[in-house]
Amino acid sequence: MGAVSWDPEKQLGTFEYDRDFLKMGLDPSPVHMPVEQARIGEPRYEFRTLPRKTFMGLPGLLADALPDRFGNAVINSWLAGQGRTEDSFSPVERLCYIGKRAMGAMEFSPVLNPSIDRSVLVEIEELLMLAQTVINERSELRANLEPKSSEAMLNIIRVGTSAGGNRPKAVIALNDETKEVRSGQVEAPDGFDYWVLKFDGVKDNALGDPAGYGRIEYAYSKMAVKAGITMTECRILEENGRAHFMTKRFDRPRGGEKLHMQSLCAMAHFDFNDSGAYSYEQAFQVIRELRLNYDAVEQQFRRMVFNIVARNQDDHTKNIAFLMDTNGQWRLSPAFDVIYSFNPEGMWTSNHQMTIRGKRDGITMKDLAEVGAEQSIKRSEAIIDEIVEVVANWPDFAREAGVQARQIKSIGETHRSG
Structure with missing residues (x-):
């Protein structure tokens, strides 16, 4: 597709499309890096003013593949084991470290750690324990790992560095017949489907997730589907009294095909760390700019309404x-991270992250109806x-998922209806 160079003095990446790629008719970043513009002019892109915390000096197209909080914690632990500081590892090096394991279809070379780009069997309990160690000890991980744990560390790097988001998770491949679990960031043998697994029982005080969060998210996924929201298959994986939430990857159809994916943050350069700076109305504008059909607009409207009513304030x-298919056609991806996320004392989820009619809180059904019009x-x-x-029936979805009674009550009391 192209190449990226890194200027260490400017702390800036410059991307250039490959000339042969420009002839293919694919447009992987049509809002800010359209290939038509590259064909008629200099096919180089750099964005000096994008917020560094989110984009790290890279165009959104590439920054979307960088790991988020948990993935970076895993990489930084690996760096400590190599005797390097996290500041010495440039964003382009981080992309090369991700290699073939990025979400979506992009791959990066030269791969910095090719030994982890192979499919291996993994044990969920072992991964969970190491994920907790990463969360608790960060840079001190190296000193606490026994030599026999080096392979375990490689395994969590294999499954935990590319999936976005703050919460500890793993990208796995699951064989329903044999029940084998393998690393899922590279191609697995026939018979395996690709899933994102969110660890239950890994505690991070910064997030304040309740115990049993996997069951809550599973109940929410069922409730969302009932509300007409498109999602991939979701499951609970029971393991030693824990319930890990799993959702099938929509960028990996069975057979190992990869679909190109861009978040709204990457596509429009809407900084996800800038709470309240962007609106749902702007999301609809981007959907129309991509020339998606009416069904996509209505689907996004349903997701917006659900987030408001059911208190998903991590929106x-x-x-x-x-998602872009192999013919270059864009579509809205299935919904993901459809969760209960409200903490009145929290820095992030005390209010919605995207506004509706200029509001982050106090949003009414009248506001939603006006946006619909x-x-x-x-x-x-x-x-x-x-x-x-549908959301009024939350207790039914929750009981079926095994959510604790006190959580059913406390969550239900926060739902909106007026």
Whole structure:
């Protein structure tokens, strides 16, 4: 597709499309890096003013493949084992470290650690224990790892460095017949499907997730599907009294094919760390700029309404994504991270991350209906009523998922309906 260079003095990456790629008719970043512009001019892109914390000096197209909080913690632990500081590892080196294991279809070379780019059997309990160590001890991990744990460390690097988000998770391949679990960031043998697994029982005080979070997210996924929201298959993986939430990867259809993926953050350069800076109305604008059909607009409207009613206030611009098929056609991805996320005392989830009619809180059903009218949503008020009714049945979804009674009550009390 192209090449990226890194200027250590400017702390800036410059991307250039490959001339042969420009002839293929694919547009992997049409909003800010359109190939048509590259064909008629200098096919180089750099973005000096993008927030460094989020984009790290790279265009959104590439920054989307960088690991987030947990993935970076894993990489930084590996760096400590190599005698390097995290500041000595440039963003381009981080991409090369990800190599073939990025979410979506992009791959990066030269690969810095090729030994981890192979499919191996993994044990969930072992991965969970090491994930907790990474969360607790970060840079001190090296001193606490026994020599026999070096392979375990490689395993968590294999499964835990590329999936986005803050919460500890693993990208796995699961064989339903044999129940084997393998690393899922590279191609697995026939018979395996690809999943993202979120660890239950890994505690991070910065996030304040309740115990049993996997069951809560599973109940939410069932509730969202009932509300007409498109999601891939979700499951609970029971293991030693824990319930890990799993969702099938939508960028890896069975057979090992890869689909190119871009978050709204990457596509539009909407910084997901800038709470309240961007709106759902702007998300609809991008959907139209990509020339997606009416179904995509209505689907995003349903997701917006659900987030408001069910208190998913972790609704930032990385939690909306788009997929491009092999013919270059874009579509809205299935929903993901559809979760209960509300902490009135929290820095992030005390308010919604994206605004509606200029509001991050105090959003009413009237506000939602007005957005529906602005976006020409058919039956918008009926859709709102339908979703409110589905969320009112939260206790039923929660009990079926095995959520604790006290959590059912406390979560239900925060849902919106007026």
